[in-house]
Amino acid sequence: MKTEFISSILPNAAVDSLFVVDEVTLRNSSNKKSYISCTVSDRTGRLPCKIWGDAGMNESDIEGYYNTLSQSQGDIFRIAGRAALYKGELGINVNDGIVYLGKPADSSKLSDSDFINSPVDIAACKKQILALIESIGDEDLRTLVSSAVTKADGFFEKPAAKGRHHGYFGGLCEHSLEVAKTALSIEESLSDVRLNRDLLIAGALLHDIGKCQSFEKKGLSYAALPEYSLLGHTATGMMYLSRYRTFTDAETFRELLHIVQSHHGEHGETLPQTPEAWAVHFADNISAKLHEVDEDLKSVKPGESVRGWRSDSFVYRSPLTQSDAAYGTGNTGAKGTTPPAKGNKESGNDRDGKKSQRSITDSFR
Ligand SMILES: [Fe+2]
Numbered sequence: 001m002k003t004e005f006i007s008s009i010l011p012n013a014a015v016d017s018l019f020v021v022d023e024v025t026l027r028n029s030s031n032k033k034s035y036i037s038c039t040v041s042d043r044t045g046r047l048p049c050k051i052w053g054d055a056g057m058n059e060s061d062i063e064g065y066y067n068t069l070s071q072s073q074g075d076i077f078r079i080a081g082r083a084a085l086y087k088g089e090l091g092i093n094v095n096d097g098i099v100y101l102g103k104p105a106d107s108s109k110l111s112d113s114d115f116i117n118s119p120v121d122i123a124a125c126k127k128q129i130l131a132l133i134e135s136i137g138d139e140d141l142r143t144l145v146s147s148a149v150t151k152a153d154g155f156f157e158k159p160a161a162k163g164r165h166h167g168y169f170g171g172l173c174e175h176s177l178e179v180a181k182t183a184l185s186i187e188e189s190l191s192d193v194r195l196n197r198d199l200l201i202a203g204a205l206l207h208d209i210g211k212c213q214s215f216e217k218k219g220l221s222y223a224a225l226p227e228y229s230l231l232g233h234t235a236t237g238m239m240y241l242s243r244y245r246t247f248t249d250a251e252t253f254r255e256l257l258h259i260v261q262s263h264h265g266e267h268g269e270t271l272p273q274t275p276e277a278w279a280v281h282f283a284d285n286i287s288a289k290l291h292e293v294d295e296d297l298k299s300v301k302p303g304e305s306v307r308g309w310r311s312d313s314f315v316y317r318s319p320l321t322q323s324d325a326a327y328g329t330g331n332t333g334a335k336g337t338t339p340p341a342k343g344n345k346e347s348g349n350d351r352d353g354k355k356s357q358r359s360i361t362d363s364f365r
């Protein structure tokens with residue numbers, strides 16, 4: 001039975017527990033020594049983990065462990081090392097504990113629920129999304145959205161990204177719901193601006209539908225498919241939605257596709273040209289950016305600021321808003337993900353690396 005959880009790990013503490021391992025990459029340190037970078041997770045959060053091996057190991061030893069781990073992504077391994085803060089981010093370093101990484105742990109007596117990382121109440125989220133779809137007045141559009149959402153592969157289970165924001169089970173449905181609710185609050189607040197509520201809900205819920213074609217389940221985690229980087233989720237979303245062309249009239253369908261196509265705003269190929277497309281674009285950024293800032297602040301002491309890798313900006317923890325989850329209570333990596341490799345945008349989190357150059361908040365492209 002698992003007793004040690006990520007939410008209770010403090011800086012400098014010894015760690016020896018079972019975690020799901022994924023996002024495994026082989027990297028080189030500044031002194032040209034190979035090490036393994038990965039993410040470890042359980043139901044309470046995710047942390048970056050660096051596996052250095054012990055002093056007597058050579059390059060081929062490290063590569064051997066890398067091959068095992070990379071072929072077993074999503075499996076449970078025993079991680080024995082020490083927690084440390086690096087640039088304000090909590091992580092785990094493994095040295096001698098590498099000997100436990102030759103094969104996955106025996107999971108026959110373990111409960112999957114201890115290892116699946118998700119802060120989302122997926123059932124509640126799904127209920128709200130289905131209620132929003134029901135509220136679409138245009139019957140044809142309502143049927144289209146309902147079919148597109150319920151028939152997509154894993155809309156209610158898959159993450160919205162591997163890093164930065166909503167990178168956990170249920171992240172895509174949580175993010176889509178947040179975008180829809182935020183877009184509707186824009187509509188309510190700007191009463192003089194003419195916005196089509198039906199298109200707003202449809203576009204918000206479907207703007208990232210392409211992410212369903214971007215992940216596959218691997219063990220107790222999700223791994224990115226080649227579509228993740230080869231095509232990007234806007235293109236896969238447009239391809240997926242094309243099957244629904246006959247569900248509604250040509251003008252409504254064109255405007256729905258425009259919302260999806262332009263939701264990255266000035267960082268995408270197509271700028272929004274309708275009020276609904278702009279509203280979804282802004283709502284998307286609000287949902288993504290505020291989650292990124294919130295996550296970046298998890299390991300920051302009150303009164304200090306750090307450069308957050310998720311938000312790609314400086315974040316400041318106000319002493320006025322310190323919560324139980326603040327630094328010092330151990331909850332320093334509740335939804336954390338592995339930061340991109342410095343100076344190596346083609347390894348590991350390359351998608352996140354590209355994103356940091358763009359400053360757009362929607363990381364998964
Ligand atoms: Fe997106």
Ligand SMILES: [Fe+2]
Nearest residue numbers: 175208284362
């Ligand atoms: Fe999004």
